[in-house]
Amino acid sequence: MPVTTIAGRDIHVDDEGFLTTYDEWDPDLAEQLAAQIGIELTDAHRKAIDFLRADYATQGETANLRRVSTLGGIPTKELFTLFPKKPAKKMAYIAGLPKPHGCV
Amino acid sequence: MRRLLVVGAGTAGTMVVNKLRHRLAPDQWLISVVEPSDTHFYQPGYLFLPFGAYTPEQVTRPTRPLITDGVDLVYGEVDRVAADRNRVLLTDGRELPYDYLVIATGVTPRPDQTPGMLDGGQWRERIFDFYTYDGALALARALDRFEGGRLVVHITDVPIKCPVAPLEFAFLADAYFRRRGIRDRVELVYATPLPGAFTKPVASARLGSMLDDRKIAVEADFLAERIDGTTLVSYDEREIPFDLLVTVPLNMGADYVARSGLGNELNLVPVDRHTMLAKGHDDIFALGDANDIPTSKAGSVAHFAVEVFIDNFLEYAAGRPMTGSFDGHANCFVESGDGRALLIDFNYDTEPLPGSYPVPTLGPFRLLDEAAVNHWGKLAFRWMYWHVLLPGRPIPLPAHMSMAGKNIPTPQE
Numbered sequence: 128m129p130v131t132t133i134a135g136r137d138i139h140v141d142d143e144g145f146l147t148t149y150d151e152w153d154p155d156l157a158e159q160l161a162a163q164i165g166i167e168l169t170d171a172h173r174k175a176i177d178f179l180r181a182d183y184a185t186q187g188e189t190a191n192l193r194r195v196s197t198l199g200g201i202p203t204k205e206l207f208t209l210f211p212k213k214p215a216k217k218m219a220y221i222a223g224l225p226k227p228h229g230c231v
Numbered sequence: 232m233r234r235l236l237v238v239g240a241g242t243a244g245t246m247v248v249n250k251l252r253h254r255l256a257p258d259q260w261l262i263s264v265v266e267p268s269d270t271h272f273y274q275p276g277y278l279f280l281p282f283g284a285y286t287p288e289q290v291t292r293p294t295r296p297l298i299t300d301g302v303d304l305v306y307g308e309v310d311r312v313a314a315d316r317n318r319v320l321l322t323d324g325r326e327l328p329y330d331y332l333v334i335a336t337g338v339t340p341r342p343d344q345t346p347g348m349l350d351g352g353q354w355r356e357r358i359f360d361f362y363t364y365d366g367a368l369a370l371a372r373a374l375d376r377f378e379g380g381r382l383v384v385h386i387t388d389v390p391i392k393c394p395v396a397p398l399e400f401a402f403l404a405d406a407y408f409r410r411r412g413i414r415d416r417v418e419l420v421y422a423t424p425l426p427g428a429f430t431k432p433v434a435s436a437r438l439g440s441m442l443d444d445r446k447i448a449v450e451a452d453f454l455a456e457r458i459d460g461t462t463l464v465s466y467d468e469r470e471i472p473f474d475l476l477v478t479v480p481l482n483m484g485a486d487y488v489a490r491s492g493l494g495n496e497l498n499l500v501p502v503d504r505h506t507m508l509a510k511g512h513d514d515i516f517a518l519g520d521a522n523d524i525p526t527s528k529a530g531s532v533a534h535f536a537v538e539v540f541i542d543n544f545l546e547y548a549a550g551r552p553m554t555g556s557f558d559g560h561a562n563c564f565v566e567s568g569d570g571r572a573l574l575i576d577f578n579y580d581t582e583p584l585p586g587s588y589p590v591p592t593l594g595p596f597r598l599l600d601e602a603a604v605n606h607w608g609k610l611a612f613r614w615m616y617w618h619v620l621l622p623g624r625p626i627p628l629p630a631h632m633s634m635a636g637k638n639i640p641t642p643q644e
């Protein structure tokens with residue numbers, strides 16, 4: 128697993144830059160990760176990220192968009208506005224979680 | 232008497248009751264299965280109905296004779312599971328008690344979940360599905376009439392059953408229009424919420440280039456928000472107008488699963504992915520498409536998982552730990568048109584890879600490679616389904632995936 132340095136900290140990531148260690152994430156790091164993909168976090172972003180982190184802790188898998196909209200209460204349309212183009216992937220990246228695997 | 236109750240006599244439910252009837256003593260175990268339909272449908276055959284390659288009779292059989300003697304077949308529809316009381320309530324008011332419950336009610340296409348799909352006036356006029364028997368037959372008539380224009384093959388969201396079926400439909404449509412001599416008048420588009428033709432890289436690249444070869448345009452990362460008349464509109468405001476839309480609507484588990492508090496956001500039952508035991512319930516299992524395991528929703532998966540489940544259940548019911556562990560094994564034939572098909576074989580950990588199956592180098596089936604033998608394998612499967620699989624006879628294929636015969640591509644490839 129590659130190690131990268133973000134904001135002076137060593138972080139474990141996979142080949143695509145997704146964090147591989149749940150506990151290496153914190154809200155400050157999220158700001159840095161978001162900035163790297165051109166997103167400035169607002170409370171609306173943070174709400175989605177927090178849902179994703181909490182859901183992962185119980186499910187062991189990164190939630191898909193439908194789950195974030197039905198259980199997290201954030202409409203899919205809004206997710207596309209907050210995290211343009213590839214919301215599921217971008218949310219997971221900022222939340223420090225594995226890339227959601229599209230089901231086979 | 233102990234009671235095993237199975238809900239749904241589709242692929243998984245039928246195999247479970249037929250196999251377990253031979254393994255559980257009739258004087259100790261009452262086995263029942265609840266099913267509303269007196270017809271059993273061979274769903275993989277739906278792919279061929281729109282092209283007139285199968286007749287309706289080839290994909291249907293009466294339900295009753297498919298269920299082994301000694302199994303109580305209850306015609307009815309489940310309204311709710313009262314898990315706290317170990318009872319299943321039917322819509323007609325009957326109540327069935329159980330000691331162990333197996334949920335095997337699969338998933339169904341839900342066009343009602345996408346605004347404009349069912350209620351926009353185009354359903355079965357210009358919008359069709361082939362994931363239902365009626366839909367596949369209606370589509371056959373529409374294809375017959377189709378003389379040219381833009382045909383869009385579309386997946387609403389994942390997971391869907393048989394995730395390769397829409398690809399197969401696109402390949403078969405290309406071959407069908409060529410055969411009719413009007414391929415140059417048809418524009419084929421494949422719209423998918425996935426980033427490419429398939430989820431896993433090796434197969435996605437292979438299947439993607441097959442779409443390119445056939446001049447089927449791919450619209451990737453396309454998540455449809457609604458349908459406006461005859462235009463598909465995505466959440467990021469991309470628009471795809473169509474003359475004929477062949478859509479795979481959102482696939483969801485049965486509503487009673489949600490009403491019973493047993494489902495996730497798609498009414499799928501969360502289970503342990505190795506034993507199929509429902510999370511939070513020690514007397515409920517969910518088999519086949521009805522559960523949330525991260526592998527394909529396919530009859531082959533149902534079959535391999537049931538094989539593991541049967542031995543596990545005997546141990547479990549005897550108060551011993553379950554020693555079998557399902558690995559997510561799936562294998563699917565992928566029709567590619569003109570009498571050829573590919574085969575993919577994979578599990579939770581290993582993506583579909585090239586090679587041969589089931590015997591290394593000898594095959595006879597070729598993995599991730601178009602070959603006539605694979606097509607014959609797919610056609611032969613219908614016979615196997617009715618005569619070997621559903622009756623629960625042993626099939627000489629291992630339930631667990633094997634790496635024998637698989638070639639792991641080097642990164643350059």
Ligand SMILES: Cc1cc2nc3c(=O)[nH]c(=O)nc-3n(C[C@H](O)[C@H](O)[C@H](O)COP(=O)(O)OP(=O)(O)OC[C@H]3O[C@@H](n4cnc5c(N)ncnc54)[C@H](O)[C@@H]3O)c2cc1C
Binds near residue numbers: 238265277
């Ligand atoms: C077009 C198409 C092509 C396919 N091709 C392939 C293929 O090539 N290979 C492959 O392996 N798989 C294929 N599949 C997938 C395969 O058909 C399914 O994965 C398989 O049928 C799943 O079995 P199941 O028992 O979980 O569900 P099903 O077989 O769908 O059975 C569910 C049963 O539950 C019953 N039921 C539903 N609700 C209730 C209720 N409330 N109360 C009581 N009963 C209820 C239904 O009537 C039904 O009989 C294909 C599917 C489709 C649609």
